Amino acid sequence: MTDPRTQATRTQMDTGGIGRTVPSGWAFFAGVVLFMVGVFNIIWGLTALFNDTALTRGEEGLIVWDFTAWGWIHLILGIVMVCTGLGLFAGRGWARWTAIFFAMVNAFGQIAWMSTYPVWSILIITLDIIIIYQLTVNWEET
Numbered sequence: 001m002t003d004p005r006t007q008a009t010r011t012q013m014d015t016g017g018i019g020r021t022v023p024s025g026w027a028f029f030a031g032v033v034l035f036m037v038g039v040f041n042i043i044w045g046l047t048a049l050f051n052d053t054a055l056t057r058g059e060e061g062l063i064v065w066d067f068t069a070w071g072w073i074h075l076i077l078g079i080v081m082v083c084t085g086l087g088l089f090a091g092r093g094w095a096r097w098t099a100i101f102f103a104m105v106n107a108f109g110q111i112a113w114m115s116t117y118p119v120w121s122i123l124i125i126t127l128d129i130i131i132i133y134q135l136t137v138n139w140e141e142t
Contacts (some may be wrong), residue, residue, distance in 0.1 A: 027096070030134035031088030034099050037106065037127050038081030044120075045075030070112075077106060088135075096135050103128040103135075 048071030081102050087095025107128035110121040 030131050031085045034131050035085030038078045041074045041078030045071045103131040
């Protein structure tokens with residue numbers, strides 16, 4: 001018998017006797033964090049589109065970065081992550097694997113910004129790792 005605290009979803013009966021699937025606490029938590037990271041990516045993407053240059057001081061002088069392409073990538077990635085978070089709220093199995101994949105992609109993508117925005121990158125990578133952990137360790141099929 002499985003521990004009910006680690007199950008990804010459970011079935012609840014409504015007043016009409018129709019069962020519906022609802023996410024467990026861990027799947028819901030991962031959905032909330034994924035939704036937040038998606039919104040952060042949307043904000044970051046819009047910021048990069050509206051203010052598409054940043055300055056970094058390097059060893060040989062000042063480096064000017066153009067973030068337009070990365071802004072679009074983060075905007076689209078954020079929208080997909082928000083939609084996947086909504087799928088986790090609904091307890092969908094496809095949303096689990098989609099969330100794991102996009103959290104990994106997002107974590108790897110944040111490494112590119114480590115020199116420009118180190119605190120932000122570390123924060124988002126940490127949230128991505130929490131999402132991956134919750135969806136892999138605390139997920140059992142019912």
